[in-house]
Amino acid sequence: MQYSLIAPRHVGIYIFGMLAVSPLRCSNDERQGEMESCPDGVGDFSDVFPGGNLLDGIDFDDLFVGIEDGDVLPDLEMDPELLAEFSVSGCSGGEESAEKNASASVGKVEGNDSGRREDEEEGKSWASGLVSSSCQTEENQEILSKREEAVAVNPPPKVADKGRKSSTQPKASQGKRKVKVDWTPDLHRRFVQAVEQLGVDKAVPSRILEVMGIDCLTRHNIASHLQKYRSHRKHLLAREAEAASWSQRRQMHGGAGGGSKRDHMNPWLKHVPTMGFPPPTPLQPFRPLHVWGHPSPTVDHSVMHMWPKHLVPSPPPPWAPPPPDPYWHPHHQRVPTALAPGTPCFQQPLATTRFPTPPVRGIPPHPHAMYKLDKGSGFPTAQSDYSHHPLDLHPSKESIDAAIGDILSKPWQPLPIGLKPPSLDSVLVELQLQGISKIPPNCA
DNA sequence: ATATGAATAT
DNA sequence: TATATTCATA
Numbered sequence: 001m002q003y004s005l006i007a008p009r010h011v012g013i014y015i016f017g018m019l020a021v022s023p024l025r026c027s028n029d030e031r032q033g034e035m036e037s038c039p040d041g042v043g044d045f046s047d048v049f050p051g052g053n054l055l056d057g058i059d060f061d062d063l064f065v066g067i068e069d070g071d072v073l074p075d076l077e078m079d080p081e082l083l084a085e086f087s088v089s090g091c092s093g094g095e096e097s098a099e100k101n102a103s104a105s106v107g108k109v110e111g112n113d114s115g116r117r118e119d120e121e122e123g124k125s126w127a128s129g130l131v132s133s134s135c136q137t138e139e140n141q142e143i144l145s146k147r148e149e150a151v152a153v154n155p156p157p158k159v160a161d162k163g164r165k166s167s168t169q170p171k172a173s174q175g176k177r178k179v180k181v182d183w184t185p186d187l188h189r190r191f192v193q194a195v196e197q198l199g200v201d202k203a204v205p206s207r208i209l210e211v212m213g214i215d216c217l218t219r220h221n222i223a224s225h226l227q228k229y230r231s232h233r234k235h236l237l238a239r240e241a242e243a244a245s246w247s248q249r250r251q252m253h254g255g256a257g258g259g260s261k262r263d264h265m266n267p268w269l270k271h272v273p274t275m276g277f278p279p280p281t282p283l284q285p286f287r288p289l290h291v292w293g294h295p296s297p298t299v300d301h302s303v304m305h306m307w308p309k310h311l312v313p314s315p316p317p318p319w320a321p322p323p324p325d326p327y328w329h330p331h332h333q334r335v336p337t338a339l340a341p342g343t344p345c346f347q348q349p350l351a352t353t354r355f356p357t358p359p360v361r362g363i364p365p366h367p368h369a370m371y372k373l374d375k376g377s378g379f380p381t382a383q384s385d386y387s388h389h390p391l392d393l394h395p396s397k398e399s400i401d402a403a404i405g406d407i408l409s410k411p412w413q414p415l416p417i418g419l420k421p422p423s424l425d426s427v428l429v430e431l432q433l434q435g436i437s438k439i440p441p442n443c444a
Numbered sequence: 445a446t447a448t449g450a451a452t453a454t
Numbered sequence: 455t456a457t458a459t460t461c462a463t464a
Binding site: 204205206219223226227230 | 447448449450451
């Protein structure tokens with residue numbers, strides 16, 4: 001069940017408000033049939049406030065904001081007729097199962113009541129109390145549902161109601177509250193599809209909206225998401241460029257196969273197999289299906305498989321899945337390293353045969369694959385902070401010393417993705433074998 | 445007048 | 455943090 005943290009909280013808030021003024025509630029009473037949003041957790045406080053303490057979960061500021069809004073509490077008295085009307089007016093009130101259909105939960109009641117400045121969602125974001133509305137794609141597949149809270153109840157404008165902006169209706173009753181779109185994986189997938197179909201360069205909000213064909217979304221929703229998408233893409237491209245540059249430098253200097261003269265001169269190049277590194281493009285092991293960016297048109301979905309349950313590491317080895325992209329989708333991957341059994345995965349590209357085991361120390365195959373060794377357990381933990389500089393492939397003596405000091409004192413280890421990192425001990429042994437004496441005392 | 449996108453707010 | 459809103463401008 002996917003919630004934005006905001007949504008259920010506010011829902012709870014208004015439920016709380018309702019409880020104070022009205023017996024109307026989402027529970028096993030006679031309203032159950034109409035309040036179809038209940039099964040989704042709206043009425044389940046244990047869902048909303050896992051801690052079990054209702055009061056703790058309430059943001060009274062928001063509550064007061066809602067009350068000040070003036071139309072919140074009165075509207076808590078919902079007219080069953082409106083609900084009925086709601087349910088037949090195109091958006092089903094039923095809740096889809098969260099794991100099957102992406103549902104965009106919608107939470108926040110907008111405080112801004114000032115004059116309408118928007119256009120296209122006029123008449124779309126009519127609200128209803130504590131019900132879920134859902135949007136469907138052209139294929140009639142339920143993709144997005146906006147859950148609206150206890151807000152002003154306004155019947156959806158009927159088709160003939162095109163002449164909106166009836167200036168006679170000022171604002172408050174216009175039920176125009178915008179809702180927060182939860183960009184679920186499914187929704188995002190459609191977004192990316194649309195963007196790619198249009199071409200990344202030509203993809204502008206309005207066109208994307210068209211292509212996506214989800215009329216619950218507004219151009220602004222898209223624009224906001226697009227902004228983030230582009231930002232991420234930029235980030236990603238920079239990373240790949242950097243990785244490619246590393247790869248290139250390695251090729252230029254490393255030479256093939258057995259050590260070159262250079263290898264003798266540079267202890268950090270010893271034992272470095274030339275082809276021993278993953279491709280610059282981070283093909284991550286246990287790659288989750290939904291990642292930001294492009295939906296990998298090159299990925300053959302026929303090789304996609306369900307990771308055998310009995311092979312799913314439990315707990316997953318810390319070195320196996322580097323954070324998919326900590327910059328990007330933490331929301332839907334709250335536990336990036338935890339792989340639920342049955343999670344569809346792309347198979348790791350032959351880590352044991354294509355890449356050396358054990359891995360080579362000291363030279364980053366990918367500048368951002370950083371780990372640090374836990375001195376207690378000896379296990380590495382993934383580093384999501386990209387600010388650490390990778391080691392220079394061909395460092396001067398000084399930079400070697402600096403790097404050693406840096407690595408061992410932190411100690412951050414740049415490692416090939418998907419490979420088991422060396423233990424701290426083995427690093428120290430290696431350094432000693434190489435006659436490197438400058439091991440910071442705090443690492444011994 | 446309106447769509448866009450960066451900046452900023454929530 | 456993710457998404458919404460504002461704001462400058464094209």
